[in-house]
Amino acid sequence: MFQEYDVIVVGAGHAGCEAAAAAATMGSSVLLITMNMHTIAQMSCNPAMGGVAKGQIVREIDALGGQSGIISDKTMIQFRMLNLSKGPAMWSPRCQSDRAMFATEWRNVLENNPNVDFWQDTAKEIIIKDGKACGVKTSLGIEIHSKSVVLTNGTFLNGLIHIGEKNFGGGRTGEKAATGITEQLVTLGFEAGRMKTGTPPRVDGRSLDYSKMEEQPGDENPSKFSYSDTKPLAKQRSCWITYTNSEVHEILRTGFEKSPMFSGRIKGIGPRYCPSVEDKINRFADKDRHQIFVEPEGWDTVEVYVNGFSTSLPEDVQYAALRKIPGFENAKMFRPGYAIEYDYFPPTQLKSTLETHLIQNLFFAGQINGTTGYEEAACQGLMAGINAHQNVHDLDPFVLKRSEAYIGVLIDDLINKGTEEPYRMFTSRAEYRTLLRQDNADIRLTEKGFKLGLADQTRLDNVEKKKAEVAEIIAAFSATKLTPEEINPTLAAIGTAPLREKISLAQLLKRPQISIDQLTEASPVVETLLEKFGKDSIHQAEINLKYDSYIEKEMLLVEKMNKLENLNIIENFNYDVVTSLSFEGREKLKRTRPQTIGQASRISGVSPSDISVLMLFIGR
Incomplete structure (x- = not known):
């Protein structure tokens, strides 16, 4: 019934989709096994991609030839670049996504790849011979053979959903848990643990009063994630901000005795940086309010995601508390929030390729490794898919260093330090974050993706053109000087010291108050110099000129560390x-x-x- 596949991917979430797409694009035959063909690439929690450090990861996935950036661009309803008031190492792209479109687009990508086959079933067991993974056995008793297996089970391994005093098995609301694999792997010598995550209630946007909230529009000139030819948004939907209050907190406290988290029914550790609302009001009792982000779920739906109100309290307590939030007085709930516990495997049991130490050709990616977030899962899936392909075709493993990508930081942290709570990426985790910016992911990684067979020739040509343009702009700015008469009126207007003698554009741009856009507006010389260059090349050159001393210092640190690597x-x-x-x-x-x-x-x-x-x- 089934051929022998090069790669079997178990699970079709963000990790599984990237793993399947990568291995198939590189030339492997891939079988993607999912419990439900209608929930491929489901955004189980918030309908958004990117954010602080996470946006850098999406750009890196795209630069390597992955799909998350392209699909995000095609399905976003709002785009914002976060942290623009800080240095460029902190700038992070984020989009609000259309939940349904995102899943549909991912399925289209996979179905249009001739090397990807699908099977709707539950994998119950890994087939292992001579210490190597060589297929899976499903709940229907079918054995499907392969040369490698990638497990991307998300929250489904012995998943247990909690709402107040109620709990029931499930990997996601309305979907059953997966059993068998944890038990088998433990008998083989793997260490397993439990983690917890949660999600907020969803409400009917028609029942909300937005006049009582703060509007949060997208950027005036929205950018995008992908370095390919995807189009920026022409129109956007706003998100909204409101706040909890002391009355909300008091109502929530009435449910604490029935809280599965406080009663000890939940054993798994939850995400430190995305706590439940009951955890926030318990841990930060001095705070009289907490921010709530009101996020639409798509272009053509009234469903709204209540970001910041993740909870596992009884549904009646959730509902009563929600209706005391400004703008939610008449809110209608579509479904309550819940917590979910699931099995994970401490990632110190993995090689840097995400292959397990104990079993050859068996790879783990995503929440099975103790991470949280679509972006963290997607990049692991990409790397596991790449390395599964490399393994079965006797090619060199593909590993990214900490100095090369946030993806490298994430995997290095996981396999060396492990994690006892859901791991989330932050810019502070990357010691070389000035080098690992969102604007230069294409320069850092596209050539690597091209050599793997993921990024195409057009992408490589675009990167080479950008690098050449950046070098030309830097050379021109270093050679071109402005007189005090030409630029002092502009310097006075922006409150920075006037010139007393000629100075190069490169030196002038090092002033923190001055941007390349201001120089272009102030000087016809600069405008003429830049007129033939693309926007991305201009701003890349600006960052390189403005921060060259910091970049040079980090490169020296990288060189020193590489001696140990x-x-x-x-x-x-x-x-x-x-x-x-x-x-x-x-x-x-x-x-x-x-x-x-x-x-x-x-x-x-x-x-x-x-x-x-x-x-x-x-x-x-």
Whole structure:
């Protein structure tokens, strides 16, 4: 009935879709197994992509040749660039998405890839022979064989949904949980744990009074995620902001005794940076209000997502509290919020390719690794799909360094430090964030994607053109000087010191008060110089000129760290023979099995003295 596939992907969420698309685009035969063909790429929580650090990840996925950026552009209803008041390392694109369109577009992409087949069923067991994953067995008792398996089970592994004192099995509301795989993997020696996440109630937008809320429109000139030829939005839908109050908090407190989180019925650890509303009012009792983002779910629906009101309290308490929020006095609820517990596998059991240490050709990606968020899941799926393809075709593994991408930071953090709570990406996690900006993901990664067979020739040509234009602009700005007479009136108008002598445009642009747009408006010389260049190239050049000293410092740090990254540790190194290692260091090294000295240096519990001992032992 079934051929033998190169790659079987289990689960069709954001990780599974990117894994299937990547492996298939690179030439592998792929089977995507999902419980429900109608929920492929479902946005289970908020209808949005990107955000702080997450937007950088979407841009990186796109630069490598993944699909999340393109699909986000085609299905967004609003776009905003966050943190523009800060430096460019902090700028983060975010869009509000049309939930239904997003899922439909993803399914179209997969169905239009001739290398992707589908099977609607539940995977109950991994087929393993001689320590290698070679297929799956489904709930129908069907054995399907493959050369590799990628598990992207999301919140479905023994998923348990909580609403007040009620709980029932499920991987998502209205969908059953997946059983069997956790139990099998544990018997094989894998360590498993439990995590928790949650979602807020959905309400009828027709029942809300927006006049009592603050409007949050999209950017006046919206950008986009993809470096391809997708079009920016011509029209947008607004989001809205309102706030809880002391009356809301008091009503919520009446449900605390029935809260599964406070009663101990929920054992899993929830996301620190996206807590439930009951957790917020309990932990921050001094705060008399919390922000609520009112987000439309699409162009053609009245359904609204109540961002900031995630909860697992009884539905009657949720409803009563909601109606005390300004603008929600007459709100009609479509469905209540809930919490969900699910199994995950501590990611220290993975190689940097996301292949497991214990079983060859078995890959984990997404929430099964303890992460939270569509973007974190999607980039893991992309990397697992790439490496599953590389494995079965005897090609070199593909790994991104911390200095090359946020994706590299995420995977390096997971496999070396592990996580005991849902991992979310932040700019603060990246020590080289000045290099890893959202504006230069194409320059950093497109060539890599092209070599893999993911990014096409047009993308590579566009990047080469951009690099050439940026270099030409920087050279022209370094060579062109303005006189005090030409520019001082503009400098006075923006409140920065006047010139006393000629100065190059490059030097002038280093002033924090001055932008390249202001120089263009002030000087016909600058306007003429830039008229032949694209907008992206101009602003890329501006960032490179304005922050060149910071960029240079980070590049020196990268060069220093790369010396450790290039010191390889043999695969089955016997740490027990290195008697000078600390006990904790030895145990952590044996468990994580780092591939390089650099990776070993980032493992929690491995001290600098342990690293020195290791370097001496390998002769360095």
